[in-house]
Amino acid sequence: VNLKNRPNVRKLFFQLLLIFLYIPIVGLQGQNVSFKHLTTDDGLSQFSVNSLYIDENGILWIGTREGLNRYNGEDIQTYKLEKNNPNSLFCNNISYIVGNQNGKIYLLCTEGVAEFNLITQKFKTLLQGRINSIYYNDGLFIAQKNEIYRFNEKTSNFDLYYQLASNTDIFCMHKDQQSFWMGTVNAGVFRLNLKDKELSHPIQQGNITSIYQDSEKHLWIGRCRKLYRYFEVSGCATFFVKSSYGEKENSRRRVWRCNERRTGKKCLLCVALVGASRQRPEKRAEKKALA
Numbered sequence: 001v002n003l004k005n006r007p008n009v010r011k012l013f014f015q016l017l018l019i020f021l022y023i024p025i026v027g028l029q030g031q032n033v034s035f036k037h038l039t040t041d042d043g044l045s046q047f048s049v050n051s052l053y054i055d056e057n058g059i060l061w062i063g064t065r066e067g068l069n070r071y072n073g074e075d076i077q078t079y080k081l082e083k084n085n086p087n088s089l090f091c092n093n094i095s096y097i098v099g100n101q102n103g104k105i106y107l108l109c110t111e112g113v114a115e116f117n118l119i120t121q122k123f124k125t126l127l128q129g130r131i132n133s134i135y136y137n138d139g140l141f142i143a144q145k146n147e148i149y150r151f152n153e154k155t156s157n158f159d160l161y162y163q164l165a166s167n168t169d170i171f172c173m174h175k176d177q178q179s180f181w182m183g184t185v186n187a188g189v190f191r192l193n194l195k196d197k198e199l200s201h202p203i204q205q206g207n208i209t210s211i212y213q214d215s216e217k218h219l220w221i222g223r224c225r226k227l228y229r230y231f232e233v234s235g236c237a238t239f240f241v242k243s244s245y246g247e248k249e250n251s252r253r254r255v256w257r258c259n260e261r262r263t264g265k266k267c268l269l270c271v272a273l274v275g276a277s278r279q280r281p282e283k284r285a286e287k288k289a290l291a
Contacts, residue, residue, distance in 0.1 A: 183208030
C-alpha cells in the first residue's frame with residue numbers, strides 16, 4: 001500500500017518490519033517470491049489499509065478507512081455506504097475483518113459490526129456502537145470494554161459470554177479446545193479454562209496486541225516490542241524475542257500480527273511489527289544540513 005500521499009507524513013513515519021522466526025531455523029533459498037503493489041490507481045478505495053482477510057475461495061478482502069475492497073488477483077471491487085440502501089455497508093471505516101470460511105465475513109467498523117454474505121452480496125448491520133475487537137472461531141465473538149459477547153445466529157443478538165472482573169479493555173482474543181485467551185490493553189493476558197471456568201493470569205501486565213496459535217499448537221503472544229511463547233506444561237509465558245526499537249512501554253511500535261508460512265516440513269513464523277516515530281524539527285534540520 002502506498003503511504004507517500006498520506007496526510008502528516010512529514011511528521012509521522014510508519015515503519016513495517018517483518019521478523020522471520022524459524023521453527024526449526026531454515027533458509028528460504030530456492031523459493032521465488034514476488035510482490036505486486038496495489039494503490040488507489042488500481043482501484044483501491046483508500047491507501048490506509050487496516051486489515052486483510054482471505055476467504056474460502058481465495059479472494060482477498062481489504063479493509064480501509066474508506067470502504068471494503070475485494071481483490072481476485074486481477075481486479076478490485078469496492079463496497080461503500082450507499083444512502084437509502086439498507087443492504088449496503090453502514091460504515092466505511094473498517095478496522096478488522098474475520099470470517100467463517102463458509103460464505104460470510106464480518107467487519108469491525110469504527111461504528112459497530114457488520115456481516116457480509118458472499119452469496120447474496122448483501123450487508124447486514126449486526127451491532128452499532130464502540131467495539132474493541134472481533135474474533136471468529138466456531139462463532140463470532142466481540143469484545144466491548146471488559147466483556148465478551150457471542151453472536152447468536154438464531155436470535156441475531158449478542159449474548160454475554162464472559163466478563164472480566166478487571167476494569168480493563170480487551171483488545172484481542174483466541175480460543176482453542178481448552179481455553180479462551182483474552183489480551184488486554186494494560187493488564188496483560190487472562191486465560192479462561194473452558195472446562196472448569198477457572199481464570200488464570202499468565203501475563204499480568206502490558207498492552208497485548210496479538211495472540212496466535214501455530215500449526216504445532218504453540219501459542220505466541222505479542223506485546224509492545226516483545227513476543228512471548230506460552231508453555232502449556234509449566235503454565236508460563238516465556239519471553240522469546242524483543243524489538244530493538246527502544247525500551248519505553250508506551251512506544252508506538254508493537255507486535256501487531258503473527259502468521260505462519262509452511263512449505264513442506266519447513267515452518268516460518270512471521271511477525272509484523274508496526275509503529276510510528278516522530279522526528280523533531282531541529283533533528284530534521286540537522287540531517288538536512290549534514291546532507
